[in-house]
Amino acid sequence: xxxxxxxxxxxxxxxxxxxxxxxxxxxxxxxxxxxxxxxxxxxxxxxxxxxxxxxxxxxxxxxxxxxxxxxxxxxxxxxxxxxxxxxxxxxxxxxxxxxxxxxxxxxxxxxxxxx
Numbered sequence: 001x002x003x004x005x006x007x008x009x010x011x012x013x014x015x016x017x018x019x020x021x022x023x024x025x026x027x028x029x030x031x032x033x034x035x036x037x038x039x040x041x042x043x044x045x046x047x048x049x050x051x052x053x054x055x056x057x058x059x060x061x062x063x064x065x066x067x068x069x070x071x072x073x074x075x076x077x078x079x080x081x082x083x084x085x086x087x088x089x090x091x092x093x094x095x096x097x098x099x100x101x102x103x104x105x106x107x108x109x110x111x112x113x114x115x
Contacts, residue, residue: 010096
């Protein structure tokens with residue numbers, strides 16, 4: 001499942017996260033980062049963004065949420081096929097191509113099957 005993400009330029013780590021519980025259902029990479037803790041913390045980010053979008057009456061879906069740090073990009077991508085799950089991907093900012101990474105995440109999401 002994770003092989004595709006490892007090929008992203010600047011890949012550091014990734015997790016599939018349950019936004020109801022904050023539990024990472026699967027993880028890969030992330031040796032330099034506590035993915036489990038980061039996944040749980042970013043669950044709050046996803047929940048907050050969904051809540052404010054609803055309160056604003058945006059009538060739209062979140063494709064992704066980007067957190068830019070000095071040395072990393074953190075991408076949160078709620079899944080269209082299962083709205084309680086999101087992909088959390090960490091990239092090395094110096095090596096990553098953000099536009100390509102977002103494109104590849106969208107393609108990767110289409111390969112996931114929860115049926």
